[in-house]
Amino acid sequence: EPEVTQTPSHQVTQMGQEVILRCVPISNHLYFYWYRQILGQKVEFLVSFYNNEISEKSEIFDDQFSVERPDGSNFTLKIRSTKLEDSAMYFCATGTARDFLETQYFGPGTRLLVL
Amino acid sequence: QQQVKQSPQSLIVQKGGISIINCAYENTAFDYFPWYQQFPGKGPALLIAIRPDVSEKKEGRFTISFNKSAKQFSLHIMDSQPGDSATYFCAASSQDTGRRALTFGSGTRLQVQP
Numbered sequence: 544e545p546e547v548t549q550t551p552s553h554q555v556t557q558m559g560q561e562v563i564l565r566c567v568p569i570s571n572h573l574y575f576y577w578y579r580q581i582l583g584q585k586v587e588f589l590v591s592f593y594n595n596e597i598s599e600k601s602e603i604f605d606d607q608f609s610v611e612r613p614d615g616s617n618f619t620l621k622i623r624s625t626k627l628e629d630s631a632m633y634f635c636a637t638g639t640a641r642d643f644l645e646t647q648y649f650g651p652g653t654r655l656l657v658l
Numbered sequence: 659q660q661q662v663k664q665s666p667q668s669l670i671v672q673k674g675g676i677s678i679i680n681c682a683y684e685n686t687a688f689d690y691f692p693w694y695q696q697f698p699g700k701g702p703a704l705l706i707a708i709r710p711d712v713s714e715k716k717e718g719r720f721t722i723s724f725n726k727s728a729k730q731f732s733l734h735i736m737d738s739q740p741g742d743s744a745t746y747f748c749a750a751s752s753q754d755t756g757r758r759a760l761t762f763g764s765g766t767r768l769q770v771q772p
Contacts (some may be wrong), residue, residue, distance in 0.1 A: 586765075591758075647758070
């Protein structure tokens with residue numbers, strides 16, 4: 544069964560550094576999402592992306608965040624200048640219009656630790 | 659108004675028992691209500707989902723009950739097994755919002771004791 548993959552699985556970075564989290568969507572999926580989950584808390588929507596542009600972003604997704612699909616396959620989340628409170632598990636999810644985007648398939652996540 | 663409230667926070671059930679997790683929402687634009695199961699170190703995986711045009715959906719041991727007037731829905735796990743031990747999240751989405759961006763509940767950690 545096709546899966547969403549994410550790299551790296553873990554990343555430790557210093558506050559103020561830039562990080563790029565990568566996602567490889569399921570091959571025929573065209574709708575992409577990033578969510579985050581702070582340890583012990585609920586999963587929160589960050590951004591949705593379709594046709595090379597952001598569809599919607601949450602209040603969390605401020606100017607330090609950006610997304611792109613640089614090579615037509617990978618989908619990336621960049622955090623420009625990390626803060627301690629960015630420490631979380633970041634999940635990529637993808638969907639297809641065939642089921643009206645209702646089913647979102649989540650990757651295994653990248654655990655980001657900002658020191 | 660975007661929140662989905664979930665209870666209980668944690669639940670311990672004996673093997674063979676029934677696990678019940680409840681969620682409530684405010685946003686009447688929500689029109690799709692999935693439940694996700696998450697094991698430690700893994701991403702959430704879709705378990706079962708319902709649309710508001712039906713009051714109940716059953717898949718194997720898992721049943722969603724939906725009460726549109728009360729804006730509540732619940733997950734019932736029949737004959738709970740130790741392998742069901744995981745965190746369960748209810749969620750909701752709207753066709754009008756962010757390509758169906760999911761709004762998650764706070765999660766319920768289920769432990770099924772052998």
